[in-house]
Structures are given as structure tokens and as C-alpha cells.
Amino acid sequence: MLKVSRLSKSYGLPQGTLSVLREVNLQVAAGESVALTGESGSGKSTLLHLIAGLDEPDSGEIVLDGKAMSGASEGDRAQMRREKLGLVFQQFNLIPSLKVGDNLSFQARIAGKLDFAWLSELAGRLGLADMLDRYPEQLSGGQQQRVAIGRALAVKPSLVLADEPTGNLDEATADEVVRLARELVARSGCALLMVTHSTRLASLLDRRVHLTAGQLT
Amino acid sequence: MTALWIMRVLLSHWMRHRMQLATLLIGLMSATALWSGVQAINQQARTSYDRAASAFGGGNTAMLLPGDDVTVPQSLFATLRRAGWLVSPVLEGRVRIGERSVRLIGIEPLSLPRDAGPAPGLSDAKLLQGFLSPGGQTLIAPRTAADFGWRADQVLTTESGERLPPLQLAPDLLPDLLVADIGFAQTILRQPDRISRFLIDPAPGGERLPLAQVAGSQLRLVEAGSESDLQRLTASFHLNLTAFGLLSFLVGLFIVHSAIGLAFEQRLPMLRTLRACGVSASRLVSVLLAELVMLALIAGVAGLACGYLIASALLPDVAASLRGLYGAAVPGQLVIQPQWWIAGLAMCVAGSLVAAAGALVRVLRLPLLVSAQPYAWQLSQRRWLIGQALLATAILIAALAAFRFGTSLLTAFAVLAGALLGAALLLPVLLNVMLRTGEAMSRGPVALWAWADSRQQLSGLSLALMALLLALAVNVGVGTMVGSFSKTFLRWLDGRLAADIYLVVPDPNRAAGIEAWLRQRPDIDAVLPAARADVRIGGEPVELFGLADHATYRDLWPLLEARANVWDGVRDGRSVLVSEQLGRRLGIKLGDRVRLPTPSGDWIAEVGGLYADYGNPKGQITVNTDQLLQRFVAAGRTRFGLRVKSGAIPEVMRELESTFGLGRRDLADQATVKAESQRIFNRTFAVTSVLNAFTLGVAGVALFTSLLTLGQSRLPQLAPLWALGVTRRRLAVLELCKTMLLALMTALLALPLGIGVAWCLIEVVNVKAFGWRLPLEIFPGELARLLLVAMAAALVATLLPMLKLGRMRPVALLKVFADER
Incomplete structure (x- = not known):
């Protein structure tokens, strides 16, 4: 489902070139949930951004559902993000001007894949059914993150990429959010790749890969 | 030493946000330049009046x-x-x-x-x-x-x-x-x-x-120390200029307020840190004040230099207008006095302090332990809109009260200022309603986001949009007023300049010979002798103007209201005609009796009619020529209007020149006099047009700087959409459309407001300032042109920030998702 081959990325700095990822290889199968761990600055977020097509690699290949993300035009990458990926960020990154209901359905609607039954189920399972008419600012951090997860899953993506989704939440809420995410991912049949610092949360997922000095172990 | 260190920390913000610093300085410079430019012109003119008035008697x-x-x-x-x-x-x-x-x-x-x-x-x-x-x-x-x-x-x-x-x-x-x-x-x-x-x-x-x-x-x-005639006559003209200068100053302050507000938001963490490190609130505010005064002084000096250039460029037109309208001799070269520099800088500093007052109060009340609430926009926007609506209502009620009970020119301007300010404050409320309607009617998710996001953007853009509304409304208002005046003036000229040729012969004996010669010519239909004399009525200088009793005047004289058979009364000396502005100034109404002092005793006559006398600062009373000459023998029968057969005008002019040696200064045909009158008229309003354009330009700058400064803070709203699959180019186009939509809504609201301003200028300000009332005329073509200009200004202001967004490197958008944000 996701195949990352010999992926490298470096950044030019005034002090010289900083190599963040060095020939990284990774495969994630459909229905599988994988935790991506590593020290701060090890390149976890960079890897996630490259897979999401938000940034371009120096070399290597990213193939999602048989289609190459790397090397695709910006328009094609945007289309793949819309239709095949669900993104969850630490800061939630909800759209503050839209109500919860509109935030939940936003990506599915722009991808033309809105499924009301699925959206309704998601809202119910995420405990958001009574909050659809509220604005994000009126929700707690945990509730906002549940909206972000719902938005990512509403499009029925092939892969959900989550970058420290519980970084802003307390332990109990974090556990609840991850458990819920895993359950819904399994229910929808998609894969999950989640960046986390927490070994405890990583242990809740099927598999764990660790990034050290730009390489996966 | 501590203060210097705090200052260094505060200034470091501007080093990292140079565009914001430029915005602040541009705002202050524009405000100071336009205000001080107008003040320099006023000062120059007033100094000239004072000197003229004090020449062998006066002030x-x-x-x-x-x-x-x-x-x-x-x-x-x-x-x-x-x-x-x-x-x-x-x-x-x-x-x-x-x-x-x-x-x-x-x-x-x-x-x-x-x-x-x-x-x-x-x-x-x-x-x-x-x-x-x-x-x-x-x-x-x-x-x-x-x-x-x-x-x-x-x-x-x-x-x-x-x-x-x-x-x-x-x-x-x-x-x-x-x-x-x-x-x-x-x-x-x-x-x-x-x-x-x-x-x-x-x-x-x-x-x-x-x-x-x-x-x-x-x-x-x-x-x-009494006010001279010239000072009194020109007071309205200068008040109009001052009002324009003040409006430009206010529009400039909108930019300053917006830049300072944004800088405050961005410096909030820095200010909290400083407070947490032990800097007292009062110390922090005093250093912020010092920083503001320093920036205001720098921008003020540059603004004054620009103001000098603006004044130098406008002064020849103003001097020509003052000479044409009031006969005032104002040198066309600018002489600046030290007070002008001091007043300009003081105005700039005071304006900055007013614009920054809100932000400074917030620093004084800054809670140390409360974290920022970045998404609490919905609640705060609702509170802000309610506050704006209440304030706008209060100001509009005050303007209405000034309109109902005010009598002076100053209250007339207060009505205008209140209407403009109230409408400007109401603008975000109206836009919010329109955007909410659009949001409710939208179908697609991106359209839904665009409407909703525009609403969220309102608080950030509202000041710039208010500036655009004010500038456009004033442009529409003044344009409509000038257009109405121009159209009325041309119609009025047709009535006032009814004769085909005008002739002045200073020597009465020579004039009698010429009159006899004219009366024999078959190509001259009528010789209409005129005369004039100066008197004072109620302390006012008044011109008595004599007209012949002839169908030309009976049919064409621009009477506003008259009694039956008024011309018979005028012919017999029983009635006189009073100019509209003199009637208004002295409270003379139709049917009243007036006493005209003459060398042969008082002449008491009934006011048989009131007529339009646009552009004449002095009061005028029209009487019959023969009646005037009987009472003012020294006035002399030296002026004539001639009705000439069609096509004979050039020939009669030529023969008058060759036979009697009359020159162009003694003789003028109707077309030349009309052209000269129109030239003076156009020159009078040339300054207004330039100030109009400047004000619109400043509003454009306000929109541009607001969008530019908002550009960075908008990234958290835009980056998620990009991450969800909306391309940068589409985002840029969406942003462009949203801003253009807001500008269009503002411009559409500015049109009725502008027509209201024109009505206020014509029905309230003009009447109080000059004493005449004009019919209000709407010019749809001109309104459409202004709408296009406004949209073009908005497009220019929007283009650069949008291009920046379209070309933004993904890494800038990625920063939004960084953990350390």
C-alpha cells in the first residue's frame, strides 16, 4: 500500500548541508498501524511531510497505492493528498472559520467522496454528534483532535499520517484518542503511520519503526 | 540602562518585520504629508490675507x-x-x-x-x-x-x-x-x-x-484685530481644504492603527516574557511610548517634506482659485514658517498616540499567566461587531442631532464627519451580514470556506476597508457635488450671460457715442445698458447691479422664486431682486422690504425675487439700470450687453474694435466669457480632484499594507487547506477573489453613502458655507468609473500579497505544522 524506497532529504544551512534522511526504506500494508519514533530532530516529521507530498525528496521513491508520489507535479500531489491521504497534526490545524460539521466533511467534499452514512458514523464514534454546530474554538483540545481524526478518515483514505497527534493532550485523553483512531482505521481498512515520542502509545499500534540519524531501524 | 535594553529588545521586532515597519512609517508619512500640505497652503493664504488686510489699515x-x-x-x-x-x-x-x-x-x-x-x-x-x-x-x-x-x-x-x-x-x-x-x-x-x-x-x-x-x-x-472681509469670505474655502486634509490624516491613521495592532499581536509573547522577567507594566508602556514617539518623529519629518512638495505642487492652482473667486493675491511660491514644522510633528506624534492608545492600554492590563487563545475569534468578533454597531449608532444619532439643531458651518461639517464615521464603523457589521448570507447560500466546501474565512478576516481587514469606504464615499460625494454644481453652473451661465456681446467703456461720454452708433445698426437686435454700484447693507459689502428692462432678462434671468409681475416692479424701481446667498445671510425673504443707501437718500423697495448667483462671494442686488443711474449718477452708463443677429457677432466685434479702438479687455463675446468662467470653475475644483485622488491613493496603500501584514498571520488558516489538497495557486486565486469580493461589497456600500455625502455637501455644507443650494444630480457613468477605479486599486493592492502566496515555498507552509510552532 505504501512503499518508500531509498528516500533521502537534506537541507542547506549556513553552516553546511544537513542530511535529515539517508536512503530510508519503509513499507506499510493496508490495515496496518505503524508507530514512527525517534529523537527530536531525527527527521520523523520530514519523512511524514515527504510521504504526504508536502515536500519533495532529493532522491528515492514514494509509491502510494501503486502511484508514485515522488516526482509528481504539485497538482497531482494535491490530488493524491485529497483522495488517498488523511493528515492529523499536533496543532489540530482545523479551519477556525468553519463549524465542526463542515470541518469534518471538508476534505471528503473537496475530494468528491462524501459519504453521509460514514460521516454520521464517524461523528457518533468520535463523540462529536452533539457538537457539529460549534466552532473549533468552543471545543477542548481532545475534542478538537477527534475532529481532526474524523476529517482525515471521512475521505476514506488509503493511509492516515498522524504527526504527534497527542502531543498537546494529557495522558488519559491521548490514550483515548489513539485507541479511537486505531479502531476507526481498522474499521475503514486503511493504514496508519503515526509519529510519536511516547513508547507507551507506540506499543498500542501493530508495529514500531525507529528513526536514528536519518535511518530507520 | 534597563530602558535602553528593553528598547533594544522591542526594536528587534521591527528588524525581523521590516515590511511592518515600512507600513507603519508609510501610514504616518501619508497622514502627515496630506495634512501638513493642506495646512501649508492655508497658512500661506492666511498670511497673505493678514498682510493685505494690514496694508494701511485692516487687522x-x-x-x-x-x-x-x-x-x-x-x-x-x-x-x-x-x-x-x-x-x-x-x-x-x-x-x-x-x-x-x-x-x-x-x-x-x-x-x-x-x-x-x-x-x-x-x-x-x-x-x-x-x-x-x-x-x-x-x-x-x-x-x-x-x-x-x-x-x-x-x-x-x-x-x-x-x-x-x-x-x-x-x-x-x-x-x-x-x-x-x-x-x-x-x-x-x-x-x-x-x-x-x-x-x-x-x-x-x-x-x-x-x-x-x-x-x-x-x-x-x-x-x-477684527476679521477682514477677505478672511471672512475665504473662510469656507479654507475650511473645505482643512476638512479634506483631516480626512486624509484620518485615513492615514487607519494604516498606523492597523500596523500597530498587528505588531502588538505579534509582540505579545515578547511582552509577556519581558513582564515575566521583571519589567513593570509602567516601564514597558513608557518604553513603548518612547519607541512610538521616535518612529513618529522620523516619519513626521519625512511626511512634512512630502507635505511641502504636495503644497508646492497645489499652491499655484489654489492661488489661481482664490484670485478668480475672491480677488485675493496669494503668492504662488510657498514660504514655510517654523510653526508649520512644529505643528506638523505634534500632529504626527499625537495621531500615533491616538492610533496606539488601545494597544498601550492592553499592555498595561496584560495578564502574565493567561495563555493566548488563538482561535477564540468567533466570540471576540461577535463582541467587537456589537461594540462597533453600538458606537456607530451613537455617532449617527449625534450627527442627526447636529443636522437637526446645528446652525453653523462647523456643525455642518460635524454632520458630515458623523455620517462618515458612523457608516465606517457600521461597515464590518454590514459586511458580516452579507458574508453570512453568502455562506448560508454556498454549496461547495471551498466556497463555504471562502465565505466563512472572509468573515474571519473581517477584523484584520476592517480598518483598511473602512479607509477604502471613506475615501470612496468622499470621492463619490465630492464628485457628485462638483458634477451637480458644474451642470447647474452651465445652465446658470446660459441665463446670466444671455447677451451675445459684453462691452465696457470707462468714459461715459465715449460710451454715449458708442451706444448711439450701436442703436443704428440693423444687425443688433437690442442694446442692453447695465450699471453697478457698491453699497453696504447690515455691514456687508453688497453690489448693486443694474439690468435693462428687456425680454432677454425677463425670459432667462435665473430666478429661483419670484412674485407675479416682478419685472414690472423692477422696471419701476418698486422691486429689487436679491441673490440667494445675500438673502440667506441677511435673512431676507420674498416680499420683505429692503433699504438701499444711495447718494440721493434711501431707496426702499420690495424683494420681488431671489435668484442664483453662484461663485460670487459678495452679496448682490439686481435693480433696473435706469433706476440705479438715477440714484447713483457717478456710476455712469458705461456697460452694455448686446443682442446680435445670428452670425453677426464677429463682424460687430471687428467693427467695434476698428471704429472705436476697443480692445479685448473692453469687449468680449459670450463664448469667451463662458469659457473663462468655466476655466475658473474647473481650476477651483482642480485642487479638490487632486486631494480626492490622494485620499483614494492612501486608502489603496492602507489596503495593500493590511494585506501584506496579514499575509504572514494568514498562513495558519491557509496551510491546512494546502495540506488537504488545495494547490497554492488555487489558494492564491481564492484569496484574490475573497479580497476583491470584500472590496466590491465595500465599494457598493460606498456608492449610496457617497450620494448621501453629496446630499450633505449640497444641502447642508454648501448652504452654510456659500449660501447657495443646488439641485442634486446623479451621474451613473461617473459612479461606474469610480467603482472600476476602486476595484483596480484593490486589485493592485491585492496582487503582490497574492503573488507572494502563489509562489510561497512549501517550507514556509510546512512551518505551520512544525511541533515547535
Whole structure:
């Protein structure tokens, strides 16, 4: 489902070139949930951004559902993000001007894949059914993150990429959010790749890969 | 030392946000430049009036002026001196020399008070001797002599053939002025034994008899320091300019307020850190104040330099308008006084402090332990909109009260200012309603986001949009007013300039010969003699204008209201016609009786009609020519209007020139007079057009700087959409469409507001300022043009920030998702 081959990325700095990822290889199968761990600055977020097509690699290949993300035009990458990926960020990154209901359905609607039954189920399972008419600012951090997860899953993506989704939440809420995410991912049949610092949360997922000095172990 | 360190920390923000710093400085500079430019023009003009008024009597010297007439007999001089009044006689008038009309003042140098205006060069005993010699001298400023191409010792001859004493250059003399001994002046001006005014020497003298006992009602006392006629007549003109300058200043302050507000938001974490490190709130505010004053002074100096350039560029047009409208001589070259610099800088600093007041108060109340709530926009926006709506309502009610109960020009401007400010404050509320409606009606998710996001953006863009609304409304208002005036003025000119040829022959004997010649010509349908005389009514200078009794005037004279058979009454001297502005100033209504002082006694007549007399600052009363000449014998039958058969005008003009040696200054055809009137009209409003364009330009800058500064803070709203699959290009196009939509909504709201402004200018301000009321005319083509200009300005202002977004490197958008954000 996701195949990352010999992926490298470096950044030019005034002090010289900083190599963040060095020939990284990774495969994630459909229905599988994988935790991506590593020290701060090890390149976890960079890897996630490259897979999401938000940034371009120096070399290597990213193939999602048989289609190459790397090397695709910006328009094609945007289309793949819309239709095949669900993104969850630490800061939630909800759209503050839209109500919860509109935030939940936003990506599915722009991808033309809105499924009301699925959206309704998601809202119910995420405990958001009574909050659809509220604005994000009126929700707690945990509730906002549940909206972000719902938005990512509403499009029925092939892969959900989550970058420290519980970084802003307390332990109990974090556990609840991850458990819920895993359950819904399994229910929808998609894969999950989640960046986390927490070994405890990583242990809740099927598999764990660790990034050290730009390489996966 | 601590303060310096805090200052260094605060200034580091500007180093990292140079565009924001530029925005702040541009705002302050624009505000100061336009305000100080207008003030420089006003100051220059007022200084000229003061100098003109203080030339041998006026603002600085107490005077005795004629009660009802324009001049008084010279015999009063001796009577007054005998009664203990230390007075000096002055005679004033205008003479035509070649193509020029010059002010001539006759003085009596021995009795002239020491403080009677700028020294005419007579303090030197040798010069005084020359002035008093039998041949006399005519004093003239060297600059005036150079401008007119005259030289010292030249003997000038007036149009009527009188010779002036030889010219003597007097460096301290006012421009456009000739000064001669009163004896010469009486001969040259053909006013033998007449005096225009007496200057009173403030030196302590003996007992003096009461004025009424000495001169009856022939003279009235005007104390030193009284406002001159010129100051009074031009007050409205300068108030209009000041209002424009103030509006531009306010629009500039919108930019400043927006830049300071944004800087405050961005510096919030820095300010919290400083407070957490032990900097007291008062210390922090004082350093912020010092920083603001420093920036204001830097921008103020640059703004004043720009203001000087603006004033220099506009002054020739203003000077020409003032000369054309009021006969005021204002030098076309700018002389700046130190007070102007100080006042400009003070205004700039005060404006910055007002614009920053809200942010400074928030610093004083800054809670240390409360974290920022980045997404609490919905609640705060609702509170803000309610506050705006309440404030707007209060201001609009105050404006309504000023309209209902106000009587002065200042209250008229208060009505205008209140209406504009109230509407500007109401703008975000109305836009919010419109955007909410759009949001409710939208179908697609991106469209839904665009409407909702526009609402969220409102608080950030509202000041710039308010500035755009104000600038556009004033443009529409002033444009509509000028257009209405222009159309009315042209119609009015057709009525006022009904004759085909106008003829002035200063010598009455010569004029009689020409009139007889004209009456024999078959190609002339009518010879319409006219006449004029000056009187004072209720202390106001009033021109009596004589018209022949003829169908030309009966059919075309621009009467606003009249009694039945009014022209018969005018012909018989029973009725007079009063100009609209004089009627309004003196409270004269149709059917009232007026008393006109004449050399042969009072002339009491009924007001048979009121007529439009646009552009004339003086009051005017129209009477029958023969009736006027019977009472003012000295006025002379010297002016004629001719009705000429179609196509014969050039021939009649040519023959008048060749047969009687008349020149272009004596003779004018209707088309030339109309063209000249229109030229003066257009020049008068040229300054208004330039200030209009400047104000719109400043509003464009306000929109541009707001969008530019908002650009960075908008990233958290835009980056998630990009991450969800909306391309940067599409985002940029969406942003462009959203801003253009907001600008379009604002411009559409500005149109009815502008028409309201025009109504206010025509029905309230013009009536109070000039005394005339015009019909309001709407020009759809002009409104469409302004709408297009506004949209073009918005497009230009939006383009650069949008291009930046379209070309933004993904890494900038990625930063939004960084954990460390």
C-alpha cells in the first residue's frame, strides 16, 4: 500500500548541508498501524511531510497505492493528498472559520467522496454528534483532535499520517484518542503511520519503526 | 540602562518585520504629508490675507469705515481731527494699466499711524521727501515691478488716460499694490474729495467727542484685530481644504492603527516574557511610548517634506482659485514658517498616540499567566461587531442631532464627519451580514470556506476597508457635488450671460457715442445698458447691479422664486431682486422690504425675487439700470450687453474694435466669457480632484499594507487547506477573489453613502458655507468609473500579497505544522 524506497532529504544551512534522511526504506500494508519514533530532530516529521507530498525528496521513491508520489507535479500531489491521504497534526490545524460539521466533511467534499452514512458514523464514534454546530474554538483540545481524526478518515483514505497527534493532550485523553483512531482505521481498512515520542502509545499500534540519524531501524 | 535594553529588545521586532515597519512609517508619512500640505497652503493664504488686510489699515489698526456708502466726503477728515480723533485718510480702488488691474492706495503720509501695516519705505526721510514732492512718487514692490515688466521712475498711464507719479521701488511693500499720495489717488481713481476709510492713530491724544456726534451714521468704528472681509469670505474655502486634509490624516491613521495592532499581536509573547522577567507594566508602556514617539518623529519629518512638495505642487492652482473667486493675491511660491514644522510633528506624534492608545492600554492590563487563545475569534468578533454597531449608532444619532439643531458651518461639517464615521464603523457589521448570507447560500466546501474565512478576516481587514469606504464615499460625494454644481453652473451661465456681446467703456461720454452708433445698426437686435454700484447693507459689502428692462432678462434671468409681475416692479424701481446667498445671510425673504443707501437718500423697495448667483462671494442686488443711474449718477452708463443677429457677432466685434479702438479687455463675446468662467470653475475644483485622488491613493496603500501584514498571520488558516489538497495557486486565486469580493461589497456600500455625502455637501455644507443650494444630480457613468477605479486599486493592492502566496515555498507552509510552532 505504501512503499518508500531509498528516500533521502537534506537541507542547506549556513553552516553546511544537513542530511535529515539517508536512503530510508519503509513499507506499510493496508490495515496496518505503524508507530514512527525517534529523537527530536531525527527527521520523523520530514519523512511524514515527504510521504504526504508536502515536500519533495532529493532522491528515492514514494509509491502510494501503486502511484508514485515522488516526482509528481504539485497538482497531482494535491490530488493524491485529497483522495488517498488523511493528515492529523499536533496543532489540530482545523479551519477556525468553519463549524465542526463542515470541518469534518471538508476534505471528503473537496475530494468528491462524501459519504453521509460514514460521516454520521464517524461523528457518533468520535463523540462529536452533539457538537457539529460549534466552532473549533468552543471545543477542548481532545475534542478538537477527534475532529481532526474524523476529517482525515471521512475521505476514506488509503493511509492516515498522524504527526504527534497527542502531543498537546494529557495522558488519559491521548490514550483515548489513539485507541479511537486505531479502531476507526481498522474499521475503514486503511493504514496508519503515526509519529510519536511516547513508547507507551507506540506499543498500542501493530508495529514500531525507529528513526536514528536519518535511518530507520 | 534597563530602558535602553528593553528598547533594544522591542526594536528587534521591527528588524525581523521590516515590511511592518515600512507600513507603519508609510501610514504616518501619508497622514502627515496630506495634512501638513493642506495646512501649508492655508497658512500661506492666511498670511497673505493678514498682510493685505494690514496694508494701511485692516487687522492691525483700528479704523473708521463708511456706514452705508463705500466712501465718505473728505471734509469729515477735518471734522474728525477737530473733534480729537487722530485719524489718517486712505482712498482705495483699482486701476487698469495695460492688460492689468492693480490695487491703488492713496495715503496721507504725515498723519499715517506708525503701526499701519508694512512700512511703505517712508521711514527714510529722503524717500518721504520724494513722496511728498510736487511730482510725487508711486511706490511699488520690486517683485511686482519685475513681474509686470515695469522699472523705477517709469510713468504709468491708466486706461482712462490718467498719469501716475513716477514709480519708486519700496522693498517692504505688499505685492500687486501701488501706493501714492491721496491727492494723486483721488484724481486717478476719479474720486475727488472722497475717502475710503480713516486709520486711527493709537497714540494717546486728548479728549475726543463721541463718533455719532461727529459723523452721525456716516462712519462706524472697527476695532483692531477684527476679521477682514477677505478672511471672512475665504473662510469656507479654507475650511473645505482643512476638512479634506483631516480626512486624509484620518485615513492615514487607519494604516498606523492597523500596523500597530498587528505588531502588538505579534509582540505579545515578547511582552509577556519581558513582564515575566521583571519589567513593570509602567516601564514597558513608557518604553513603548518612547519607541512610538521616535518612529513618529522620523516619519513626521519625512511626511512634512512630502507635505511641502504636495503644497508646492497645489499652491499655484489654489492661488489661481482664490484670485478668480475672491480677488485675493496669494503668492504662488510657498514660504514655510517654523510653526508649520512644529505643528506638523505634534500632529504626527499625537495621531500615533491616538492610533496606539488601545494597544498601550492592553499592555498595561496584560495578564502574565493567561495563555493566548488563538482561535477564540468567533466570540471576540461577535463582541467587537456589537461594540462597533453600538458606537456607530451613537455617532449617527449625534450627527442627526447636529443636522437637526446645528446652525453653523462647523456643525455642518460635524454632520458630515458623523455620517462618515458612523457608516465606517457600521461597515464590518454590514459586511458580516452579507458574508453570512453568502455562506448560508454556498454549496461547495471551498466556497463555504471562502465565505466563512472572509468573515474571519473581517477584523484584520476592517480598518483598511473602512479607509477604502471613506475615501470612496468622499470621492463619490465630492464628485457628485462638483458634477451637480458644474451642470447647474452651465445652465446658470446660459441665463446670466444671455447677451451675445459684453462691452465696457470707462468714459461715459465715449460710451454715449458708442451706444448711439450701436442703436443704428440693423444687425443688433437690442442694446442692453447695465450699471453697478457698491453699497453696504447690515455691514456687508453688497453690489448693486443694474439690468435693462428687456425680454432677454425677463425670459432667462435665473430666478429661483419670484412674485407675479416682478419685472414690472423692477422696471419701476418698486422691486429689487436679491441673490440667494445675500438673502440667506441677511435673512431676507420674498416680499420683505429692503433699504438701499444711495447718494440721493434711501431707496426702499420690495424683494420681488431671489435668484442664483453662484461663485460670487459678495452679496448682490439686481435693480433696473435706469433706476440705479438715477440714484447713483457717478456710476455712469458705461456697460452694455448686446443682442446680435445670428452670425453677426464677429463682424460687430471687428467693427467695434476698428471704429472705436476697443480692445479685448473692453469687449468680449459670450463664448469667451463662458469659457473663462468655466476655466475658473474647473481650476477651483482642480485642487479638490487632486486631494480626492490622494485620499483614494492612501486608502489603496492602507489596503495593500493590511494585506501584506496579514499575509504572514494568514498562513495558519491557509496551510491546512494546502495540506488537504488545495494547490497554492488555487489558494492564491481564492484569496484574490475573497479580497476583491470584500472590496466590491465595500465599494457598493460606498456608492449610496457617497450620494448621501453629496446630499450633505449640497444641502447642508454648501448652504452654510456659500449660501447657495443646488439641485442634486446623479451621474451613473461617473459612479461606474469610480467603482472600476476602486476595484483596480484593490486589485493592485491585492496582487503582490497574492503573488507572494502563489509562489510561497512549501517550507514556509510546512512551518505551520512544525511541533515547535
